[in-house]
Amino acid sequence: xxxxxxxxxxxxxxxxxxxxxxxxxxxxxxxxxxxxxxxxxxxxxxxxxxxxxxxxxxxxxxxxxxxxxxxxxxxxxxxxxxxxxxxxxxxxxxxxxxxxxxxxxxxxxxxxxxxxxxxxxxxxxxxxxxxxxxxxxxxxxxxxxxxxxxxxxxxxxxxxxxxxxxxxxxxxxxxxxxxxxxxxxxxxxxxxxxxxxxxxxxxxxxxxxxxxxxxxxxxxxxxxxxxxxxxxxxxxxxxxxxxxxxxxxxxxxxxxxxxxxxxxxxx
Amino acid sequence: xxxxxxxxxxxxxxxxxxxxxxxxxxxxxxxxxxxxxxxxxxxxxxxxxxxxxxxxxxxxxxxxxxxxxxxxxxxxxxxxxxxxxxxxxxxxxxxxxxxxxxxxxxxxxxxxxxxxxxxxxxxxxxxxxxxxxxxxxxxxxxxxxxxxxxxxxxxxxxxxxxxxxxxxxxxxxxxxxxxxxxxxxxxxxxxxxxxxxxxxxxxxxx
Numbered sequence: 001x002x003x004x005x006x007x008x009x010x011x012x013x014x015x016x017x018x019x020x021x022x023x024x025x026x027x028x029x030x031x032x033x034x035x036x037x038x039x040x041x042x043x044x045x046x047x048x049x050x051x052x053x054x055x056x057x058x059x060x061x062x063x064x065x066x067x068x069x070x071x072x073x074x075x076x077x078x079x080x081x082x083x084x085x086x087x088x089x090x091x092x093x094x095x096x097x098x099x100x101x102x103x104x105x106x107x108x109x110x111x112x113x114x115x116x117x118x119x120x121x122x123x124x125x126x127x128x129x130x131x132x133x134x135x136x137x138x139x140x141x142x143x144x145x146x147x148x149x150x151x152x153x154x155x156x157x158x159x160x161x162x163x164x165x166x167x168x169x170x171x172x173x174x175x176x177x178x179x180x181x182x183x184x185x186x187x188x189x190x191x192x193x194x195x196x197x198x199x200x201x202x203x204x205x206x207x208x209x210x211x212x213x214x215x216x217x218x219x220x221x222x223x224x225x226x227x228x229x230x231x232x233x234x235x236x237x238x239x240x241x242x243x244x245x246x247x248x249x250x251x252x253x254x255x256x257x258x259x260x261x262x263x264x265x266x267x
Numbered sequence: 268x269x270x271x272x273x274x275x276x277x278x279x280x281x282x283x284x285x286x287x288x289x290x291x292x293x294x295x296x297x298x299x300x301x302x303x304x305x306x307x308x309x310x311x312x313x314x315x316x317x318x319x320x321x322x323x324x325x326x327x328x329x330x331x332x333x334x335x336x337x338x339x340x341x342x343x344x345x346x347x348x349x350x351x352x353x354x355x356x357x358x359x360x361x362x363x364x365x366x367x368x369x370x371x372x373x374x375x376x377x378x379x380x381x382x383x384x385x386x387x388x389x390x391x392x393x394x395x396x397x398x399x400x401x402x403x404x405x406x407x408x409x410x411x412x413x414x415x416x417x418x419x420x421x422x423x424x425x426x427x428x429x430x431x432x433x434x435x436x437x438x439x440x441x442x443x444x445x446x447x448x449x450x451x452x453x454x455x456x457x458x459x460x461x462x463x464x465x466x467x468x469x470x471x472x473x
Contacts, residue, residue, distance in 0.1 A: 101333045106327070107325070139365065222365070
């Protein structure tokens with residue numbers, strides 16, 4: 001994307017009908033650390049990869065609980081994400097106060113999208129530079145939404161955003177058809193595998209990813225949105241690696257074949 | 268839910284075919300006593316609410332608990348402004364939740380007092396009907412048994428509440444939907460011997 005005379009503010013269209021400031025905002029999302037979300041018919045999982053700003057600092061927190069039944073993970077300008085999380089929490093609390101019930105996830109996603117749209121149509125504002133994956137549970141089941149800085153939002157079975165997310169998306173595209181029947185454990189495993197694709201060779205450990213899950217178990221009880229404990233994540237990662245190493249020789253041959261046939265990974 | 272179909276204007280029984288129980292959304296019934304025009308206003312609020320909920324068309328719908336909560340907020344806020352909606356509202360409904368069918372019955376008063384119970388009554392019903400319901404209500408009653416019990420209460424109220432009339436409506440809500448039955452009357456008995464010549468044993472100056 002190159003600089004041009006139509007990209008100064010968000011209230012200017014280009015002759016081809018594009019609003020460049022909005023597209024630049026979406027670029028900001030692509031530069032952030034990767035985040036992945038998946039849904040089955042009982043649970044929704046969010047995984048964020050944790051990138052510390054420097055070796056000395058802690059990593060930026062990107063997964064937040066919005067209400068008992070909803071949480072978000074975001075990529076991009078994380079400060080914008082924090083502010084939007086506060087907004088989402090407020091919306092859920094207000095709804096719960098008046099109706100004593102949980103705000104359905106689709107309606108929450110819409111309110112967020114409407115708020116984002118306002119910023120694309122005011123000359124004195126700028127779009128939010130963060131893409132949010134909203135995962136939640138309501139009476140129609142678990143849902144995953146992706147909210148764009150443009151004000152658009154879509155429901156997904158699985159999605160990945162942020163840098164090197166195309167690798168994760170490719171992985172998810174291969175496997176998403178089976179997600180509905182997954183157990184929560186399998187869902188977390190595949191989410192971790194997807195995030196692993198974005199790490200480009202770096203080792204996946206429980207300290208460089210955050211996993212959160214929300215869903216409903218068989219007897220109808222809801223499991224609230226919560227970040228999964230690091231010990232459990234490390235145990236799952238270890239079991240994933242053990243499963244990979246187990247069929248040692250045949251798999252090393254297969255990997256070489258896969259290497260030449262696989263689509264080039266988008267960076 | 269049952270009510271009579273009368274609406275008074277002070278001590279005059281002005282309107283005798285008034286429907287005081289209405290269906291709200293897909294899962295609830297609302298019954299009211301008190302100022303009828305305020306009830307009509309409340310129905311308008313509920314209309315707006317259920318309409319926008321319906322327009323979402325997203326599989327979610329407002330259940331009786333949500334509507335009860337909403338009405339509580341409305342009534343309480345009006346009370347705080349010293350401009351109450353002068354009603355006692357009864358909210359009942361059935362909604363399928365993740366753990367099966369959930370029945371709900373609650374009430375909201377004009378000052379915003381609200382609670383959930385297995386038997387609710389307004390006005391004189393609190394004094395005359397609730398004791399009967401407490402004694403004879405069971406969790407596993409059939410619809411016919413419930414109607415009989417409710418008719419027993421209505422009859423007592425007809426005899427003893429001077430603002431009631433002998434024209435009632437029963438309303439039922441299940442997961443299939445709401446049914447408001449056509450009005451009907453109860454048989455009353457006035458043939459007590461004391462009513463025949465009421466002044467007979469009276470002690471008076473003339």
